[in-house]
Amino acid sequence: MNVIEFNSVYKKFKKGEKFNSIRDSLPNFFRKTIVKNELDEREFWAVKNVNFDIKKGDVVGIMGPNGAGKSTILKLLSRIIVPTKGSMTINGRLSALIEVTAGFHPELTGRENVYLNGTILGMRRKEIDEKFDEIVEFSGVSEFIDTPVKRYSSGMYSRLGFSVAAHMDPEILLVDEVLAVGDMAFQAKCAQKMRELLSSGSTIVLVSHQLDMIQSLCKRAVLLNHGEVQKDGPVGEVIPHYQNIVNQQNEEEMRRKINLSENRVKVDTAGLIDIHKVIISDGQKNIKNDFSTEDSIVVEFQYETKKHLEQPIIIFNITRADGVLCCSSRSDKAGLKINTLNGVGNLRIHLGQIFLAPGIYLIKISIWDKEMIHPYIERSKEIIRIQTNESITQSPGVFMPKITWEIK
């Protein structure tokens, strides 16, 4: 049985702060509103033609980069907003672990707020009566339950909110990334509660950026991008797609940054040496930027000096998109002694099979004087993209070497 059904759901939002003119909006307030299918210049589709069904007992992860429409889907599911077009049905008592403290009033005591928040989330007073002790026990604020919550620490505040929401026993549960409340002990309790919910057979929709969480909890994932469903299927198949989108965005971001820094006026005007071109290849004369994990990589660059450079040191770095330095090599340590660098020449760096995990990496080459005090030049413009076969799911870590297992 389908508990959630989305049939080509569209949702339109407005950009900017401009209001409709009173001539348009006042009649709309009193009369039936006509929904236009086209977009105004100030409008955009936050969610476009979204179709999916969720069956009873499914645990589904919804993922996507920022702005993909995840929050809109959550708001649609929790019935805070209604679709512009299309239809959706929800069968069963739904509750959301989102904004669990929204219903709190700071002036009221913890006890009063448990009842208030509970009823706002859709519980009955009798239900709260029954579970009250359990809720307070779970939150760990029993000592202060008769203190106004405005005197609570932010941790106590969110713990109490989470405890109320966690005791709802819903048929459908929406979870946003709220599980990161409280200290280790409380997190363990939350994880325990999640497992209880999972085993109780309730339907769970999880929205998260944390891949390991989705991977460990969900069997199925829905990937959204630009408001559309891009992939819907087993988690293992969807995650590489997600990874690709993130990588693409990282690459664009990085290129933008490189362009920005190029336009900036360089302080270093010595210009004793120039790096003319950097060629990245797989060692077999195939010049490219896209590699797969097991490819060998060769980086070659051409330099031109204006003066003799005495015993320069060349440093080669590979940095991941998020700024993690993955590997670094120094010419003198790597056994290349250069006495003088003069005129035009080529330098080649053989990386071999370095088994970088799929992602976007930035290559940085810098040339220093022999004391390593003053850089002659620094260049970080080249990007390499490492991709993998779709069947392999992402593993955490910088490198993905070929590891074989064996029982002896």
Added chain:
Amino acid sequence: MFESIKELLKYHDLLYMLTLRDLRVRYKQAAMGFLWAIFMPIIAVCAGILIKKAMAVVAQQPIDTKGILSISVKVLPWTFFVSSIRFAVQSLVGNGTLVTKIYFPRAVLPLSSTLACLFDLAVAGCVLTVLLVIFNVGVSIYLLWLPLLILFLFSFTFGLGLLLSAANLFFRDVKYVVEIILMFGIFFTPVFYDASSFGQWKFIMLLNPIGSILEGIDDIIVNHLAPEPIWLGYAFVSSMVMLLFGLYIFYKNESAFAENI
């Protein structure tokens, strides 16, 4: 709309808790506590007496206790109306975090704020009853009309509250306009004076639905008279129309609240 009202009734526990919240918040950390509920009526009655005195001086007549009692009786429903509208207008925007984050029938918000004011009216009503007994006003069979008139007053106020709370969500000017109208509304409503003092123009004062309800309440409590059938009927019709119109507008716009707040 029928469906929506059924859902509203399903959420009666929430309604109860929100009303309780409004009351608790109002009386928490307030040294005067429940005295607040009668503070505004007392001040209003004092103002009324002052005006009555001035009119008596002009007319060169002694001031009568009956007139003062009439003012006291009419001030309470009037203050209920004013404070209900004032709280209801803000009820959606003031609870914006709830409206944008959690689903529940939105009508609970203006309804609970109106109910909280009804509670204040009940507290002040008890004090007034003691006062009426002291002044030996006496009782009559016509007092049985009182619950009906209060019901009309409540329906009208709630209907208007629904309409204004929704309107204020879309157009924030509503709040200011309402504030000004409420401030001077007392001069357009027969609270400090009787509609009958306008002679043949009395009906103009009674066309104001609140005016006809107030006059009705005054008649049955102080004057021991049955309410005038025409104006009772008018109060009934106007309050029902206002309630239905308020509900219609509110539910028509409800789905757009979260994204327009």
